[in-house]
Amino acid sequence: xxxxxxxLNRTWLAIxxxxxxxxxxxxxxxxxxxxxxxxxxxxPAGSPVLTMDLHAAFGPAYATAIVLVAGLIIGGLGLWxxxxxxxxxxxxxxxRLHRDPASGTTLCDPSVLASAVEHQVNTLPGVVGSSxxxxxxxxxxxxxxxxxxxxxxxxxxxxxRINTGVLPDLSTALETPMRRTGIQxxxxxxxxxxxxTVESTGTVIY
Amino acid sequence: xxxxAAHAGSLPDAGDLDSRGRTVxxxxxxxxxxxxxxxxxxxxxxxxxxxLGIGAHADFAARPQASVxxxxxxxxxxxxxxxxxxxxxRQATEQLRRRISERVTALTGVQVRQVDITVxxxxxxxxxxxxxxxx
Numbered sequence: 465x466x467x468x469x470x471x472l473n474r475t476w477l478a479i480x481x482x483x484x485x486x487x488x489x490x491x492x493x494x495x496x497x498x499x500x501x502x503x504x505x506x507x508p509a510g511s512p513v514l515t516m517d518l519h520a521a522f523g524p525a526y527a528t529a530i531v532l533v534a535g536l537i538i539g540g541l542g543l544w545x546x547x548x549x550x551x552x553x554x555x556x557x558x559x560r561l562h563r564d565p566a567s568g569t570t571l572c573d574p575s576v577l578a579s580a581v582e583h584q585v586n587t588l589p590g591v592v593g594s595s596x597x598x599x600x601x602x603x604x605x606x607x608x609x610x611x612x613x614x615x616x617x618x619x620x621x622x623x624x625r626i627n628t629g630v631l632p633d634l635s636t637a638l639e640t641p642m643r644r645t646g647i648q649x650x651x652x653x654x655x656x657x658x659x660x661t662v663e664s665t666g667t668v669i670y
Numbered sequence: 671x672x673x674x675a676a677h678a679g680s681l682p683d684a685g686d687l688d689s690r691g692r693t694v695x696x697x698x699x700x701x702x703x704x705x706x707x708x709x710x711x712x713x714x715x716x717x718x719x720x721x722l723g724i725g726a727h728a729d730f731a732a733r734p735q736a737s738v739x740x741x742x743x744x745x746x747x748x749x750x751x752x753x754x755x756x757x758x759x760r761q762a763t764e765q766l767r768r769r770i771s772e773r774v775t776a777l778t779g780v781q782v783r784q785v786d787i788t789v790x791x792x793x794x795x796x797x798x799x800x801x802x803x804x805x
Contacts, residue, residue, distance in 0.1 A: 561760050561789075567771075568747075570763040572789035580755045580792035633756035637792070 465597055465610050465648070466551035476545060559602035559638075574598035574605075577637065584630050585609065590617025592654045605638055607631070608646040615651055623647070695778055700738045704747050704785075707773040709733035713754040713762055717790070728752045728791040745774070746784040755792035763787045 493499040499506045522528065559577075561570040578596040585594040592612045600606040613622065626647065635641050708714050709732070716734040720726030734751040747770060753762055771782040 561763060563760065563764070566784070568767055568785040568787065570760070570767075570787045570789070572759060576789055576792055580794075584755075584794070637756040637759050639758045639760050 465553065465595065465608055467554050468551050469548040472545070472548055553597060554599060555597060556599045556601065556605070559598075559605075561602055561638075572602075577634065580637070581607070581609070581630060581634055584633065585611060585626065588622055588625050588630075590614055590622060592652050600643055602638060603640055604643040605634075605640065606644040606646075607634065607642050608648075610648045610650065612650045612652045612654075614655060615653060617651075619649060622649070695780070697738050697740050700740070700745055700747075700774060700778055700780055701736045703777055704738065704749060704770050704774050705733040705736040707770050708736065708749050708751055708766060711766055711769065713757050714766060715752045715793075716750075717752070728793050730754075730793070730795075740780070743779070743781055745780045745782050746786070747774070747782060748786045748788070750788045750790045752791040752793065753789055755794050759789060763789070 490499075494506065522531070556574045558571045558573050561572055562568065574597075578598050581596040582594050585591055585596070590613045592614050594609060594611045596610075597608045598605055599608070609626075611622070613619070631642060631645060705716075709716060714734060715728060715730035716732035717723075717726040718729040718732035730752075734749055736747060736749045738748070739746045749766070749770065751763075751766065753759065767785040767787060770785050774780060774782050
């Protein structure tokens with residue numbers, strides 16, 4: 465149901481990996497002396513890389529300020545990356561269902577549609593509870609469902625009922641097929657309190 | 671909010687106006703008409719019960735909530751409506767918009783320029799309590 469920062473992690477790890485690889489290759493070239501043969505300006509292996517006085521280089525106040533600002537930026541990026549690891553629901557904004565906004569808008573909160581889907585799923589046999597979440601847009605909706613069933617539920621039958629009843633109904637309401645549908649099923653020992661209902665035809669037996 | 675509303679009907683002559691009087695519609699009248707027209711649709715409903723809006727529940731027999739902004743003889747309506755599930759929402763709300771616009775104009779003479787619709791709930795027609803009935 466919740467989304468993780470997988471793409472962000474892959475991107476940043478790729479960038480950091482490339483930087484670390486470039487640094488490693490550079491150190492290897494310096495250590496082997498290959499870089500020194502390519503350019504005489506490079507210090508030979510075994511000799512200090514910097515010959516100048518570092519205290520003098522970092523002495524001015526502006527150098528300290530630059531290092532401080534750079535540290536804060538890197539620290540901020542690190543903090544932002546850590547916060548991005550918190551799983552988020554990322555629900556969709558209100559769906560806009562109007563054709564011509566000049567004559568008026570039509571808005572529907574995705575949670576309204578999700579409630580209708582949950583209500584429908586909760587009436588299926590064996591379902592103890594469910595939660596639904598809609599993402600994407602009104603023209604390209606994504607549906608994610610978490611369904612809890614009891615241990616007597618027929619999972620294949622449940623999936624069949626969802627595919628032939630619940631999803632087509634949602635597509636009918638939105639007038640577009642689902643772009644992606646995710647279903648997570650959990651099994652619980654609880655009883656299905658709001659499962660299949662029995663409609664009475666009025667026959668009373670004494 | 672109790673701003674004057676609209677002059678109903680056509681005004682034939684300015685000279686006759688003073689002698690014949692004026693008809694002024696409060697905007698609440700337009701709101702109630704719009705609400706009633708929306709509620710007449712079989713697939714639309716409102717909310718009933720509760721206290722000050724708290725604890726209200728979806729009800730197809732209730733009138734949807736409507737509000738209006740009047741500028742002279744031109745109205746912009748905002749309707750909060752519950753709909754039958756599953757109905758094609760675009761088609762249903764477009765039909766509702768057309769119906770409200772036509773009926774409000776016909777009944778009040780106010781020109782409806784916009785009808786903004788917010789879908790507040792969706793319910794299937796045969797609402798069941800989910801419990802087995804005792805025979």
